[in-house]
Amino acid sequence: MTHVDICGWRKPEIHEALATLYLRLNGYFTTGLIVHSPDWGANRTETDCLAVREQHHCQPERGIETSEFLATSSGEVDLVICEVKSVPEERFNESLRNDPETIRSLLRWAGLFDERQVCSVAERLQPLFDAGVDLATARNGVLEGRCRVRALLSCPPASEQDCQGRWCLVGSEILRFADECFSPAERRPACSTRYNFRQWGYALAPIVQYFKLSAGGDPSTLEGLYAHLGVRPQQ
Secondary structure: OOOOOOOOOOHHHHHHHHHHHHHHHOOOEEEEEEEEOOOOOOEEEEEEEEEEEOOOOOOHHHOOOOOHHHOOOOOOEEEEEEEEOOOOOOOOOHHHHHOHHHHHHHHHHHOOOOHHHHHHHHHHHHHHHOOOOOHHHHHHOEEEOOEEEEEEEEOOOOOOOOOOOOOEEOHHHHHHHHHHHHOOOOOEOOEOOOOOHHHHOOOOHHHHHHHHHOOOOOOOOHHHHHHHOOOOOOO
16 A cells, blocks of 8 residues: 655634545546736636536546435536535625626636627526535536536535535545445455555645555544644644
């Protein structure tokens, strides 16, 4: 098993990496994105994870279905704008809630719509960044042609009770799905789960290593991951 060096992690960074890993494991291409501002020295917003899942995605050799939490639909492209928070009371960034040009810039960068569609989708999407949006409305998002756009808030330290009635990705769901992907009860005939973990890249390799080292033992926990990454409670 390959050792991965770790240093300098803080809890907010771990939370962002967990949300990104979860979406990647569910078939999404993921990236962060800085939305530029005309004001020197500023930006409109920083998106923690912009994720897109193509309509024909499949990975049958893994033997795992996409998580039901994401409620994906076959035949649709799914674009998810994911903001990651460390306490459940936090909301989407102010610019997403109040500045339509921020959303239009995100949609233009994703490249899934022409300019007329960008304006229409942004107008319909903006209310989904407000607090108080019910679970079904947030999960359904905005459908334009064969592409669905959704706003997902993720708070790994939160419990399901903290986010009751909201579409919020919490730690229990992330850890459950990661354990299912990385630690199968039996070997998969067409999918080895042992390889060089550095292949996950600098940001995700230490986290993947934690799940791999936990294989066959107790379910993974945030506290266990923090300890693995050398994060002290005050961080």
